[in-house]
Amino acid sequence: MISKNTIILGFDPGIADTGFGVIEKIGNKIKFIDAGSIKTGKDKIFFKRLEEIYTQVDKLMVKYRPSIVAVEKLYFAKNVKTALDVGQARGVILLAIAKNKIEPLEFTPLQVKQAVCANGQASKYQVGTMVKALLNLRAVPQPDDAADALAIAITASFFNKKLA
Amino acid sequence: MISKNTIILGFDPGIADTGFGVIEKIGNKIKFIDAGSIKTGKDKIFFKRLEEIYTQVDKLMVKYRPSIVAVEKLYFAKNVKTALDVGQARGVILLAIAKNKIEPLEFTPLQVKQAVCANGQASKYQVGTMVKALLNLRAVPQPDDAADALAIAITASFFNKKLA
Numbered sequence: 081m082i083s084k085n086t087i088i089l090g091f092d093p094g095i096a097d098t099g100f101g102v103i104e105k106i107g108n109k110i111k112f113i114d115a116g117s118i119k120t121g122k123d124k125i126f127f128k129r130l131e132e133i134y135t136q137v138d139k140l141m142v143k144y145r146p147s148i149v150a151v152e153k154l155y156f157a158k159n160v161k162t163a164l165d166v167g168q169a170r171g172v173i174l175l176a177i178a179k180n181k182i183e184p185l186e187f188t189p190l191q192v193k194q195a196v197c198a199n200g201q202a203s204k205y206q207v208g209t210m211v212k213a214l215l216n217l218r219a220v221p222q223p224d225d226a227a228d229a230l231a232i233a234i235t236a237s238f239f240n241k242k243l244a
Numbered sequence: 245m246i247s248k249n250t251i252i253l254g255f256d257p258g259i260a261d262t263g264f265g266v267i268e269k270i271g272n273k274i275k276f277i278d279a280g281s282i283k284t285g286k287d288k289i290f291f292k293r294l295e296e297i298y299t300q301v302d303k304l305m306v307k308y309r310p311s312i313v314a315v316e317k318l319y320f321a322k323n324v325k326t327a328l329d330v331g332q333a334r335g336v337i338l339l340a341i342a343k344n345k346i347e348p349l350e351f352t353p354l355q356v357k358q359a360v361c362a363n364g365q366a367s368k369y370q371v372g373t374m375v376k377a378l379l380n381l382r383a384v385p386q387p388d389d390a391a392d393a394l395a396i397a398i399t400a401s402f403f404n405k406k407l408a
Contacts, residue, residue, distance in 0.1 A: 167331020
């Protein structure tokens with residue numbers, strides 16, 4: 081039985097690439113539904129890229145009507161410029177989720193790695209491999225940020241009390 | 245004669261305090277209309293603060309129907325945490341402006357200081373004093389971020405070709 085109440089969406093924010101992952105939780109099992117990346121071109125004016133991210137996140141919210149949505153929470157970034165850019169993408173993603181009447185959950189990369197790999201220091205490769213195993217996929221989802229977004233959704237499926 | 249075509253809005257983004265300034269350009273003169281600060285409480289969940297900023301910016305856009313809107317563009321921040329927070333506020337501000345069919349202009353603090361004080365190294369005090377002088381105010385606008393937002397609006401009034 082597929083219930084719309086158990087759809088979980090995960091987002092890995094970025095200006096050029098925002099990963100998204102959609103899973104379903106049925107009892108104790110989790111199932112892959114969709115994953116991919118919202119890409120915005122460097123040739124576009126900056127605020128148009130933010131608009132594109134907002135619109136695409138909104139479309140995913142409307143399409144999948146998730147009951148739980150989680151977004152990666154960052155404390156670190158390569159530098160201040162990266163942090164400002166990721167921050168702006170993250171701001172419009174949180175807004176698009178909130179406009180759909182869902183309170184976004186936030187997990188740090190450490191929480192995601194601990195939840196998915198039982199190791200806060202896990203590599204991207206290890207996270208991808210565990211996502212593949214947990215969702216019974218034939219290959220690690222591509223691109224990287226889609227795999228990361230699925231890992232965030234999986235983390236939400238473990239953490240959230242609504243699903244306990 | 246007051247024309248709605250000459251209203252300029254400036255924003256100085258922040259999660260706790262987003263400064264705004266509204267001026268009008270009539271010929272070669274600029275006139276103070278409004279200024280203040282959008283404040284969001286630390287007690288609120290983070291995404292609620294973003295929603296509040298978005299809503300208040302949208303209200304200002306609807307109230308003043310500006311033809312030009314400028315937002316401070318940052319390259320520097322005290323640290324990555326600050327950059328992420330300011331970035332998120334900035335993202336929803338740009339989105340609120342774009343949703344009102346205006347292409348936001350962006351000026352760096354250096355550009356603002358050069359435009360308003362003819363000195364890229366000007367202090368906050370110097371910027372405030374020049375804003376007071378240029379707008380014929382009795383005192384420097386308070387709080388600081390309101391004065392900064394007015395300085396951003398004044399910069400837009402100097403730079404923008406639509407007003408040349």
